[in-house]
Amino acid sequence: MGKAPTPLAATLDTAAVTALRRLVTGRVITPTDHDYDRARRIFFDGYEGRPAAIVRVVDVEDVPPVLDIARRTGVPLAIRSGGHSVHAVCDDGIVLDLSGLRALDIVPESRTAAAQPGVTAAQYTNAAGAFGLATSFGDTGSVGLGGLVLGGGIGFLVRKHGLTIDDLIAVEMITSSGDRLRIDADSHADLFWALRGGGGNFGVVTRLHLRLHRVAPIVGGTLVLPATPATIAGFLAAADSAPDELSTKVNVMPIPPLPGVPEEHHGRMGLLATMVFAGDVGSAESIYAPFRALATPLADLIHTMPYAQIFEPDDENYHPRAMSRTFFTDELLDETKAEALLAHLGSSTALVPVAQLRVLGGAMAQVAEDATAFAHRGRKMMISVAAVHESPDETDTHRSWADNFVAEQRSSQPGAYVNFLYDDGPDRRGEAYPRRTWDRLARIKQRYDPTNLFRVNVNIPPGAAHPGPSDR
Incomplete structure (x- = not known):
């Protein structure tokens, strides 16, 4: 993967914001914009992060330049899809807002779907329901799939069809170095294992390929x-x-x-x-x-x-x-x-x-x-x-x-x-990830995100030792 460039600065200066606006098609919102407070707000009140810039991408091509500037400046980078996570906003850094990426393709013949990360659970479930199909999601319709799926997905069909990750077929993702990968059981199998429960530690998910089930009324x-x-x-x-x-x-x-x-x-x-x-x-x-x-x-x-x-x-x-x-x-x-x-x-x-x-x-x-x-x-x-x-x-x-x-x-x-x-x-990261799971995730993190660009999350630092006493 190579050594990461030396950060240009610890803050996002005017030149970096100007570069963002030049390089992305989507809108870049800063604290001087009239709708900044609305744009930075997440579902839960009381988490008042003040990012230096919020980048609302309009297509996948907007993602690499945002990652490049975050990597070179060293500022925090938060990834947002539905905005239900407290990690969807940060102080002084960049929020990569994927909520506008809402392409959804339901293929009833193969009982599969391809969804971008901004698609919500309700949008997906309604579209699939038109064909009598469903994927097991959580229990809140406004949650974006980008965050929900990567953590596991415990919802109203969990005993019948399992976790959402049990229906995950493949993931399209952009890594910290800008590589675009398609990940499944046969390609980057280690990363496919990690993405099913490891959260947003490994890259920016741009599309999720999911299995559907017949669900009658x-x-x-x-x-x-x-x-x-x-x-x-x-x-x-x-x-x-x-x-x-x-x-x-x-x-x-x-x-x-x-x-x-x-x-x-x-x-x-x-x-x-x-x-x-x-x-x-x-x-x-x-x-x-x-x-x-x-x-x-x-x-x-x-x-x-x-x-x-x-x-x-x-x-x-x-x-x-x-x-x-x-x-x-x-x-x-x-x-x-x-x-x-x-x-x-x-x-x-x-x-x-x-x-x-x-x-x-x-x-x-x-x-x-x-x-x-x-x-x-x-x-x-x-x-x-x-x-x-x-x-x-x-x-x-x-x-x-x-x-x-x-x-x-x-x-x-x-x-x-x-x-x-x-x-x-x-310390509670050690409860989410028992020691053997953590150690494997930390090795995969070292391979795909060695500089910990994706750290505004329940973070697994590259190669880090387990943070707690849990051996389960």
């Missing part, structure tokens, strides 16, 4: 139950024993004023479950019966629908300020642990405290743990906790609350989902 939606230790433990046990065709996401939180929920329950702690049964519609009643039997539902919005409708409509004005933590565990919550969870939620002073519980298994666990850089295939459940709040003055309080929750609840074997790491600190 599903039976799914939202089921709201009162949150008690018994209903929480019972729900998780039922989700674990359900057929793989059922995937669930449960938010334990104060009940908002949802349609159909009696007003006297608004603000009380509830179990809000989003559920997707992608099996035989005729058997759906028996599949959902154990959940409905846990307690009289406060709202039962389960019905037959096209799969794409499970994604809630996007609200571009919704930018929550939240302090969040996540971890994997090997045990379901019993009533004792569920009672402790409710007590911890009740101790929060946040506007909305929430614990999200996802029972895993199924197709996700049927892939060998070392087959991809996502190394948590066999974990029983993923738990995330968040404190949604309004004032930045409260952030430290809610950070401590979230950290304490993780310390109290997680099992002896650590683990974290890289797509849900925010300001957790560098």
Whole structure:
């Protein structure tokens, strides 16, 4: 790969910005532009990065000159697709904004798709749904595929069809040196392994080639139950024993004023479950019966629908300020642990405290743990906790609350989902990537990005030693 050029400067000076504007077709936005604040804003409020330049590319040809200038100046380089990651913005450097790259080609005959990184999960799912097809993505429609896919992809079809990376066929990518690669199981196989879970450490993805599955109308939606230790433990046990065709996401939180929920329950702690049964519609009643039997539902919005409708409509004005933590565990919550969870939620002073519980298994666990850089295939459940709040003055309080929750609840074997790491600190990288996985990723990073140009992420420095105690 050769030695990287000596950086010209530690900042992006006027000459570098002028060069960007000359070399790219897309727009270069700087702090003097009227829409700079809007352009730098990401989905989550409270992450107020102030980049020196935001480059909104209009085609793939815009990418190499941006990488060249970032490499020569040495400034931070953040990669943005949907803007849901806190790493989609940086201070003083360049944001390479790929959100305008939204070409999408669905090939129903071969059940494959080619999508640029700015394509959102909802855009892709709606387009594929027109042919009765789907790829297993996350659970938020506005997330861009460029970031979602590289971290793994845990969503509403995870037990039926696995992680998004399990449907990844090939990747087109531009490396730190400007090389344009097509990566698959036969070409740059080491990099193909790393990209399936290793995040944005290795280059700029310009196109993703994905497998599609036949997904007939599903039976799914939202089921709201009162949150008690018994209903929480019972729900998780039922989700674990359900057929793989059922995937669930449960938010334990104060009940908002949802349609159909009696007003006297608004603000009380509830179990809000989003559920997707992608099996035989005729058997759906028996599949959902154990959940409905846990307690009289406060709202039962389960019905037959096209799969794409499970994604809630996007609200571009919704930018929550939240302090969040996540971890994997090997045990379901019993009533004792569920009672402790409710007590911890009740101790929060946040506007909305929430614990999200996802029972895993199924197709996700049927892939060998070392087959991809996502190394948590066999974990029983993923738990995330968040404190949604309004004032930045409260952030430290809610950070401590979230950290304490993780310390109290997680099992002896650590683990974290890289797509849900925010300001957790560098040591938690070792939970996302166990030692053997990390060591392999660090060697691949040394080969493809030896100067760590792509470091604004959950970073794996080239050749670096594992940052934490996890040996899982």
